[in-house]
Amino acid sequence: MVYFKKMAVIGVGLIGGSLARVLREKKAVGEVVGIGRGEANLKRGVELGVLDSYTTDAKKGVEGADLVFIATPVCSIPQVVAEIAPHLSKGCIVTDGGSVKEYVVAACEPLMPEGTWFVGGHPIAGTEHSGVEASFSTLYQGRRCIVTPTGNTDPAALEKVVELWKVAGSNVPLMDPVQHDLVVAAISHLPHMVAYSLVNAVDGYDRFGGDLLSFSAGGFRDFTRIASSDPVMWRDIALTNKEAILEMMDFFSGYLEKLRGLVAAEDAEGLRTFFLNSKQKRDAIL
Ligand SMILES: NC(=O)c1ccc[n+]([C@@H]2O[C@H](COP(=O)([O-])OP(=O)(O)OC[C@H]3O[C@@H](n4cnc5c(N)ncnc54)[C@H](O)[C@@H]3O)[C@@H](O)[C@H]2O)c1
């Protein structure tokens, strides 16, 4: 089994905290150091047994680490790598959990000093909650973590990153970063754009002059759970996967337009077929 002597986790929230928890549980890491900006969250990480120690000084924290996991919002990942790069030990593997891969991998690979390696990754698992308090060791169990090697990726480093996600309980497909971004634009980014828009639209609808949202029940709440996700995380995803998200939003608008046409035309059979097709497709993934 893969083993790292010292793991540094930069950004100890849901994603970083959950990976630290499971790797500790499985005894795949010797020591875990948390690195971040907020002392209260890091202190809580030690209290919860997620971390052995913490520091707000990233340069110090990565000293002697053979694994660095970066789990900060996407736009900050290249900045973090630039800051730690000169302080990495030879042989260190740096990987991340960011939700967008082309932006991250293209920016980070060239920053790596000789004898150290960057391998991009993205667990397709999460919740709408943030911070170390929200982390749990089974988050990655039975889920996918997409790892995105390029032509520059060191095969041994890639193998170790794949292995660590397997230890965390995930299936680990390999994907080109550009393809990854198109896939997640469809299955993750579009649904978040729609959920955030739906809440804002209903909130902004003032025909009755009352608080419409307070009448919401199961359907609305289930559908919009993900609109409670962290706004900074989603700002960064929208900024760095712009083209793929726009393509999916336009494609989706076509379906909404089609449905609008069926409703307007009172096309009973068209409506039933539209809903049936969707129900069958969704039921099949449950
Ligand atoms: N939440 C999800 O469902 C989910 C799923 C998969 C991937 N991701 C990705 O994982 C990453 C982390 O998401 P999360 O849900 O764990 O967020 P989180 O808010 O729970 O944790 C992020 C942590 O990073 C810290 N941080 C922010 N900027 C920093 C910086 N510049 N330097 C050091 N620390 C910094 C924050 O204070 C926080 O403690 C993001 O890139 C996100 O896109 C999230």
Ligand SMILES: O=C(O)C(=O)C[C@]1(C(=O)O)C=C[C@@H](O)C=C1
């Ligand atoms: O379950 C959730 O709350 C999530 O939104 C997790 C989710 C997703 O499935 O879209 C969100 C963003 C990620 O990058 C990966 C997973």
